[in-house]
Amino acid sequence: xxxxxxVNQTTLSDFLLLGISEWPEEQTLLFVIFLGMYLxxxxxxxxxxxxxxxxxxxxxxxxxxxANLSITDACFTSASIPKMLVNMHTQSQSISYSGCxxxxxxxxxxxxxxxxxxxxxxxxxxxxICQPLHYSTAMSPQLxxxxxxxxxxxxxxxxxxxxxxxxxxxxxAHKAIPxxxxxxxxxxxxxxxxxxxxxxxxxxxxxxxxxxPLLLIVLSYVHISWAVFGISxxxxxxxxxxxxxSHLTVVLLFYGSLMGVYLLPPSTHSAERExxxxxxxxxxxxxxxxxxxxxxxxxxxEALSKLFGSGKTIFLS
Numbered sequence: 001x002x003x004x005x006x007v008n009q010t011t012l013s014d015f016l017l018l019g020i021s022e023w024p025e026e027q028t029l030l031f032v033i034f035l036g037m038y039l040x041x042x043x044x045x046x047x048x049x050x051x052x053x054x055x056x057x058x059x060x061x062x063x064x065x066x067a068n069l070s071i072t073d074a075c076f077t078s079a080s081i082p083k084m085l086v087n088m089h090t091q092s093q094s095i096s097y098s099g100c101x102x103x104x105x106x107x108x109x110x111x112x113x114x115x116x117x118x119x120x121x122x123x124x125x126x127x128x129i130c131q132p133l134h135y136s137t138a139m140s141p142q143l144x145x146x147x148x149x150x151x152x153x154x155x156x157x158x159x160x161x162x163x164x165x166x167x168x169x170x171x172x173a174h175k176a177i178p179x180x181x182x183x184x185x186x187x188x189x190x191x192x193x194x195x196x197x198x199x200x201x202x203x204x205x206x207x208x209x210x211x212x213p214l215l216l217i218v219l220s221y222v223h224i225s226w227a228v229f230g231i232s233x234x235x236x237x238x239x240x241x242x243x244x245x246s247h248l249t250v251v252l253l254f255y256g257s258l259m260g261v262y263l264l265p266p267s268t269h270s271a272e273r274e275x276x277x278x279x280x281x282x283x284x285x286x287x288x289x290x291x292x293x294x295x296x297x298x299x300x301x302e303a304l305s306k307l308f309g310s311g312k313t314i315f316l317s
Contacts, residue, residue: 014094014095014096014097014175015094015095015096015097015100015175015176015177015182015187015190016093016094016095016175016176016177017083017084017087017093017094017095017177017179017180017181017182018093018176018177018178018179018180019084019087019088019093019179019180020084020180020275020279024091027088027089027091028088030088031085031088031089034081034084034085034088034283035085037283037284037287038077038081038082038085038283040287041073041074041077041283041286041287042074042077042078044287044289044290044291045070045071045073045074045286045289045290046070046074047290047304047307048066048067048070048289048290048293048294048300049067049070049071050307051300051303051304051306051307052064052066052067052303053067054303054306054307055302055303055306055307057299057302057303058299058300058303061124061139061141061144062121062124062125062128062243063299064141064144065117065120065121065124065144065148066121066293068117068148069114069117069118069121069289070289070290072110072113072114072117073114073285073286073289074286075106075110076107076110076111076113076114076282076286077282077283077286077287079103079106079107079110079181080103080107080180080181080282081282081283083095083099083103083181084180084181095182100182100187101163101166101167101182103181103182104163104166104182104184104187105159105160105163107181107182108155108158108159108162108163108184108205109155109156109159110155111209111282112154112155112158112159112205112208112209113151113152113155114254115209115210115213115214116151116154116155116209116213117151118213118217118247118250118251118254119212119213119214119216119217119220120147120148120151121247122216122217122220122221122247122251123216123220124139125220125224125243125244125247126220126221126223126224127139128243129224129227129228129240129243129244130223130224130227154208155209158201158204158205158208158209159205161201162184162198162201162202162205165197165198165201166184166187166188166198169187169188169191169193169195169198170191170192170193171187171190171191171192172190172191172192174190175190176190177190178275179274179275179278180275180278180279181278181282183274183278184198184202185202188202210255210258214255217251221244221248224240224244227240228240228241246292246293246295246297249292250285250289250292250293253280253281253285253288254281254285257277257280257281257285258277258281
């Protein structure tokens with residue numbers, strides 16, 4: 001017996017997002033699960049932002065970039081999940097032509113910004129541990145604002161260029177995307193015109209937003225490791241490492257999920273595998289980030305306690 005058909009309310013200019021499951025009876029459960037995760041993501045990142053902005057003790061470069069990472073995570077998730085929830089609720093798979101490219105643009109912007117901010121945060125930890133005497137000048141408020149502006153410029157220009165180039169592509173009649181969001185590689189597979197420039201743009205953006213930030217993160221942590229292992233006191237080594245543990249955990253989760261798909265042989269690629277990885281780095285990791293950065297973080301716990309007007313810590317046992 002074939003799979004039950006979903007409601008089809010598309011026009012000729014619409015794309016179809018096939019989503020996570022094709023079975024209508026699973027849509028309600030998936031809707032509840034992803035709605036819950038989305039609300040937790042938004043609430044958690046909002047609390048991080050409010051805690052950092054309201055506590056003067058957290059007005060430091062590390063927490064400045066953490067607040068911006070929380071804003072980016074919330075926007076990154078919001079670029080795709082609300083549309084997926086609407087489609088689940090209405091039993092529809094359609095997304096308009098303009099809606100698809102708008103979603104793609106914001107996913108590229110905030111996804112790229114996520115990578116660059118993780119790299120900048122690694123550099124911040126490198127300066128704090130390896131060059132502590134120069135920290136106040138190397139990470140001054142003016143330089144932090146400049147680095148953030150550069151990150152925004154580096155993500156917006158290529159994302160806009162890539163999106164505009166895609167609007168020039170002619171798509172075939174069959175416009176089914178085997179994902180819950182408008183994936184650029186999946187879109188190119190639907191093209192009926194030449195896509196060499198678009199494919200080159202994907203490679204360029206991959207080098208810019210994945211390879212280059214990861215290389216900077218690895219180099220930063222190599223220097224940090226040398227500095228930490230050079231500390232004679234075990235207590236001093238642990239104190240230095242503890243300032244990096246949350247960031248390192250997020251980096252391993254984020255890049256691990258990406259590498260788990262995109263560095264595997266092409267023969268092992270599948271829409272289902274890529275969708276699962278996308279759920280991990282687009283939904284689950286942004287949801288976990290506030291907990292990772294708050295867990296066992298005394299300064300963050302105190303800020304959250306003040307935010308709620310309580311003298312008790314929230315995550316510390």
